[in-house]
Amino acid sequence: xxxxxxxxxxxxxxxxxxxxxxxxxxxxxxxxxxxxxxxxxxxxxxxxxxxxxxxxxxxxxxxxxxxxxxxxxxxxxxxxxxxxxxxxxxxxxxxxxxxxxxxxxxxxxxxxxxxxxxxxxxxxxxxxxxxxxxxxxxxxxxxxxxxxxxxxxxxxxxxxxxxxxxxxxxxxxxxxxxxxxxxxxxxxxxxxxxxxxxxxxxxxxxxxxxxxxxxxxxxxxxxxxxxxxxxxxxxxxxxxxxxxxxxxxxxxxxxxxxxxxxxxxxxxxxxxxxxxxxxxxxxxxxxxxxxxxxxxxxxxxxxxxxxxxxxxxxxxxxxxxxxxxxxxxxxxxxxxxxxxxxxxxxxxxxxxxxxxxxxxxxxxxxxxxxxxxxxxxxxxxxxxxxxxx
Numbered sequence: 384x385x386x387x388x389x390x391x392x393x394x395x396x397x398x399x400x401x402x403x404x405x406x407x408x409x410x411x412x413x414x415x416x417x418x419x420x421x422x423x424x425x426x427x428x429x430x431x432x433x434x435x436x437x438x439x440x441x442x443x444x445x446x447x448x449x450x451x452x453x454x455x456x457x458x459x460x461x462x463x464x465x466x467x468x469x470x471x472x473x474x475x476x477x478x479x480x481x482x483x484x485x486x487x488x489x490x491x492x493x494x495x496x497x498x499x500x501x502x503x504x505x506x507x508x509x510x511x512x513x514x515x516x517x518x519x520x521x522x523x524x525x526x527x528x529x530x531x532x533x534x535x536x537x538x539x540x541x542x543x544x545x546x547x548x549x550x551x552x553x554x555x556x557x558x559x560x561x562x563x564x565x566x567x568x569x570x571x572x573x574x575x576x577x578x579x580x581x582x583x584x585x586x587x588x589x590x591x592x593x594x595x596x597x598x599x600x601x602x603x604x605x606x607x608x609x610x611x612x613x614x615x616x617x618x619x620x621x622x623x624x625x626x627x628x629x630x631x632x633x634x635x636x637x638x639x640x641x642x643x644x645x646x647x648x649x650x651x652x653x654x655x656x657x658x659x660x661x662x663x664x665x666x667x668x669x670x671x672x673x674x675x676x677x678x679x680x681x682x683x684x685x686x687x688x689x690x691x692x693x694x695x696x697x698x699x700x701x702x703x704x705x706x707x708x709x710x711x712x713x714x715x716x717x718x719x720x721x722x723x724x725x726x727x728x729x730x731x732x733x734x735x736x737x738x739x740x741x742x743x744x745x746x747x748x749x750x751x752x753x754x755x756x757x758x759x760x761x762x763x764x765x766x767x768x769x770x771x772x
Contacts, residue, residue: 412459413486417442418452422461425473426483427698432465432474488607488679489636492701512557516540519561527568529575538571539564545663551639559660566631566662570671573601573629600726601629603672605680609634609661611645611700612678615712618652618659619719627727631668635680637661642701644708674722 398406413419420441425433439449453473456462461483463476475483520536527535543560550556576598602620604613609632617632624630638661641649649659669675670687677684677694684692695718700708 409459409461409482412455412461415452415455417444417448418456419491421452422456422475422483423487423698423702425462426475426487427696429696432472435471435473438473484679487699487702492608492610492638492642492699512543515557516543516560519557519564523561523565523568526565527572529572530568535564535568538567542567546660549637549639549661562660563662567665567667569629570631570665570667573598573671574667599626599628600674601631601672602674602676602722602726603668604630604632604676604678605635605664605684606678606699607634607636607680608638608642608701609663610638610640611642612695612697612711612715613676614641614649614659614661615645615652615700616676616678616695616715616719618649618657619716620723622652623720623723624727628723631672632659633662633664633668635664635684637663644703644705645700648708648712674726676722 397403413422421438424438424441435449435453438453439446453462453464457464460476461479462473465472465474516539517536520532520539523539524530524532524535539560542564543556546559546563547553547556550559604616604620606613613632613634617630620628621630641659641661653659664680664684666685669685669690672690674691674693675684677692678697679699686692695715697714697718698707698711700711703711
């Protein structure tokens with residue numbers, strides 16, 4: 384009779400000591416509200432760096448206090464600095480980009496919205512999920528005659544499965560799955576029509592290329608959680624262009640709900656029954672798009688030949704103050720209006736009067752390209768010159 388091998392000690396599953404020491408040191412460096420705000424300013428700069436004069440304005444503290452906090456972040460390997468003349472500039476350390484991105488894009492938003500998971504035990508609607516999904520497929524199938532009913536049902540069930548992973552209220556997922564499945568089926572049909580015509584996206588402005596009857600430009604906005612920036616951008620563009628452009632949004636790591644800081648601004652833009660919700664990024668959404676706009680999601684988007692890509696460096700509203708969220712919304716709005724004017728240069732807006740600002744499609748207020756970002760090589764500051772760090 385052979386003896387049963389002893390179970391390995393629990394300690395073998397623990398984080399390695401050296402890894403824990405390094406992580407703890409980094410977390411200690413970040414464990415201060417002012418340092419978190421400073422590093423968020425640096426990470427959000429379109430130029431990738433921030434002057435110490437801008438960082439000093441984050442809070443009403445003395446210059447020695449600012450210098451101390453920046454030194455802690457430097458010593459932890461999170462920031463590096465560079466003196467130019469009388470000023471010092473800070474940027475995220477080359478090896479720390481993933482750490483800072485994870486902090487600001489994933490850990491931070493999850494932490495500030497931390498709440499108990501809702502209890503779904505005993506909800507009778509969950510017992511009828513399969514029936515609900517089958518009926519959703521039956522409602523969708525007539526609108527997509529080029530796809531079999533089994534294919535439609537598969538898309539519906541897949542949509543339900545991916546949304547269930549992040550949803551905070553599972554009982555609502557079948558309804559959201561039908562809406563998400565409709566978008567996915569529309570994207571599949573668009574890809575099939577394009578393939579049948581032997582065409583592909585060209586990445587050119589919509590007015591510069593011929594289109595089949597009923598085929599309009601399609602734009603996809605992508606951020607990490609699809610809970611803030613991409614939702615605002617999609618809502619603003621939809622408001623300005625109406626049905627003249629198909630507008631999509633998605634997240635490389637979708638959240639459970641739209642950020643609480645963003646919801647009031649979306650309510651100012653979208654119809655009351657729109658109810659935006661985070662959706663995962665799919666390959667078909669990218670393939671069906673003419674233009675893909677990324678905002679903070681790195682290289683999560685697959686590269687599809689013929690699709691035009693732009694990256695917009697805008698801050699994440701998840702951790703911003705109400706004033707900061709509106710400033711981010713205004714910057715997104717500026718870029719959206721320029722994009723709308725480029726996509727539809729000769730088309731007046733089909734939606735109502737824009738909520739943000741007064742310009743309309745075809746009349747952008749700036750000739751600066753959407754990808755351009757304001758930079759400053761010589762900061763102006765009323766305080767005496769000096770290192771200030």
